[in-house]
Amino acid sequence: MTGVDPRVIIVGAGFGGIAAAIELRRHGFDQITILEAAPALGGTWFYNSYPGSACDVPSHLYSFSFEQRRDWSRLCSPQSEILDYLAGVAEEHGVTPLIRFSERVDECHFDPASSCWYVRTETGSSYEADVVMIAAGQLNQPAVPSLPGRERFAGHSFHSARWDHDYELRGKRVAVIGNGASAVQFVPQIAGGAAQLSVFQRTANWMMPRKNHVYPRWVRAAVDRVPGLQWLRRQWVFYYTESLTLAIRHPRTVGRVLALRSALFMRSQLPDLELRARAWPDYTFGCKRVLFSSHYLPTLALPNVELITDAITEVTETGLRTADGRVHDVDCIIWSTGFKVTDFVAPMRVIGEGGMELSDAWRDGAHAHLGMAVPGFPSLFFLYGPNTNTSGGSIIVYLEAQAAYIRQALERLRAGRHERVEVRPDVEAVSDRELQARFDGTAWTACDSWYRDEQGRIVANWPGYMREYVERTRTLDPDEYVFS
Numbered sequence: 001m002t003g004v005d006p007r008v009i010i011v012g013a014g015f016g017g018i019a020a021a022i023e024l025r026r027h028g029f030d031q032i033t034i035l036e037a038a039p040a041l042g043g044t045w046f047y048n049s050y051p052g053s054a055c056d057v058p059s060h061l062y063s064f065s066f067e068q069r070r071d072w073s074r075l076c077s078p079q080s081e082i083l084d085y086l087a088g089v090a091e092e093h094g095v096t097p098l099i100r101f102s103e104r105v106d107e108c109h110f111d112p113a114s115s116c117w118y119v120r121t122e123t124g125s126s127y128e129a130d131v132v133m134i135a136a137g138q139l140n141q142p143a144v145p146s147l148p149g150r151e152r153f154a155g156h157s158f159h160s161a162r163w164d165h166d167y168e169l170r171g172k173r174v175a176v177i178g179n180g181a182s183a184v185q186f187v188p189q190i191a192g193g194a195a196q197l198s199v200f201q202r203t204a205n206w207m208m209p210r211k212n213h214v215y216p217r218w219v220r221a222a223v224d225r226v227p228g229l230q231w232l233r234r235q236w237v238f239y240y241t242e243s244l245t246l247a248i249r250h251p252r253t254v255g256r257v258l259a260l261r262s263a264l265f266m267r268s269q270l271p272d273l274e275l276r277a278r279a280w281p282d283y284t285f286g287c288k289r290v291l292f293s294s295h296y297l298p299t300l301a302l303p304n305v306e307l308i309t310d311a312i313t314e315v316t317e318t319g320l321r322t323a324d325g326r327v328h329d330v331d332c333i334i335w336s337t338g339f340k341v342t343d344f345v346a347p348m349r350v351i352g353e354g355g356m357e358l359s360d361a362w363r364d365g366a367h368a369h370l371g372m373a374v375p376g377f378p379s380l381f382f383l384y385g386p387n388t389n390t391s392g393g394s395i396i397v398y399l400e401a402q403a404a405y406i407r408q409a410l411e412r413l414r415a416g417r418h419e420r421v422e423v424r425p426d427v428e429a430v431s432d433r434e435l436q437a438r439f440d441g442t443a444w445t446a447c448d449s450w451y452r453d454e455q456g457r458i459v460a461n462w463p464g465y466m467r468e469y470v471e472r473t474r475t476l477d478p479d480e481y482v483f484s
């Protein structure tokens with residue numbers, strides 16, 4: 001380390017990167033550079049601009065605890081409001097000038113001789129850092145399935161996370177592949193204008209109500225003026241979302257109660273028995289993400305909308321062929337097929353001690369101590385790393401906890417004038433074993449989902465409650481690390 005104040009590179013200017021930079025600045029760290037691949041901040045909220053894009057976690061919780069806004073327009077804010085909020089917070093905390101936009105990191109390389117990280121970007125720039133914090137998120141690389149014939153399609157196509165706003169969907173025959181959290185938000189928005197909308201579903205979802213109306217003026221006024229109301233709402237939302245985790249952790253008891261709640265809602269939304277049968281999930285409640293929308297299922301019953309449950313066998317020049325032999329001719333295919341979650345940082349190369357590649361260290365599945373630190377990769381930390389996603393709850397709560405935890409490591413580094421900090425391999429191995437064991441008997445293990453890697457290991461999610469993670473990461477235990 002060249003000075004007392006470590007030089008920190010943060011990769012990503014989404015909620016994680018901004019949270020980290022604010023936390024470090026508040027504690028007197030000044031040598032911070034944030035490298036962001038996009039031309040603007042926001043991360044997933046910059047890229048996911050599809051119609052109807054909004055958070056499905058109430059904004060009072062899906063926001064920083066130290067920057068509570070009282071004038072959210074709805075319970076779950078639309079994408080543009082979230083983006084404005086994050087930009088405002090970054091500005092207010094003096095973080096915006098630290099961001100270098102359109103700088104996609106393609107390699108981070110640790111040099112043991114100097115205890116430095118060398119960070120290279122696609123533009124050819126290189127940076128030297130004492131500490132690297134990777135805050136690239138889990139949901140940043142759109143996944144498009146490699147169906148046979150995909151390149152043959154002569155119509156228009158795009159991924160929902162890279163919405164083509166220049167393409168006019170009105171009057172077109174549109175295919176939507178996938179029916180996850182993104183699709184249930186934009187399908188109701190585009191259905192009215194499309195000549196024909198074909199929704200291709202591989203697996204049905206458990207759904208819960210969410211109308212998300214604009215708040216009446218009196219609600220906004222009350223939140224703004226009544227002391228403690230905002231805090232109370234945040235607390236309420238916190239424990240409400242923890243109840244979803246409770247249901248996932250206890251699928252035979254609490255899980256059944258919430259499944260019943262969901263089933264009653266879905267029945268009321270799907271009066272047509274044939275459609276109901278096709279849109280009905282056949283796996284344990286909570287295994288995949290439970291989706292909140294009061295608009296998606298009724299949209300499937302519109303005359304110009306068809307729910308297709310036969311598997312897609314190939315993409316043709318004019319559309320999609322399904323297992324029943326039918327060809328669905330369309331003008332546009334929207335891939336709403338999620339993200340390459342289990343690849344984590346790939347295609348970015350991360351090379352640690354002794355030339356070890358992170359992709360090799362994670363060959364049998366990604367793992368990190370508390371989702372943040374990996375043995376063999378000194379002074380490198382993750383935000384929203386392995387096993388820190390939440391199925392019920394707000395990722396912002398986790399990111400704030402991580403930012404504060406990593407800051408403690410940096411404080412020790414600074415105070416002791418150490419050159420590097422590394423998690424002990426035995427500590428990481430034990431914590432990973434314990435974490436994985438906590439999935440036993442939970443709904444997460446009851447089906448396949450994007451939370452699992454190819455070997456079936458759950459690598460995306462934290463197995464417990466938000467409050468447990470916050471508690472576990474509140475104080476960094478220096479004995480779990482080697483400072484040298």
Ligand code: NAP
Nearest residue numbers: 054055056145178179180181182183202203289336337338
């Ligand atoms: P997703 O939930 O992973 O959904 C992908 C969809 O594509 C699923 O229906 C999946 O079917 C389908 N699919 C994938 N590969 C396929 C194939 N080869 N053939 C047919 N269907 C295929 O992706 P997402 O909707 O973009 O959401 C991802 C995550 O982003 C969410 O779970 C959530 O955490 C987050 N998100 C959050 C919000 C928010 O409001 N906070 C909003 C949107 C997204 P299977 O189910 O069968 O795999």
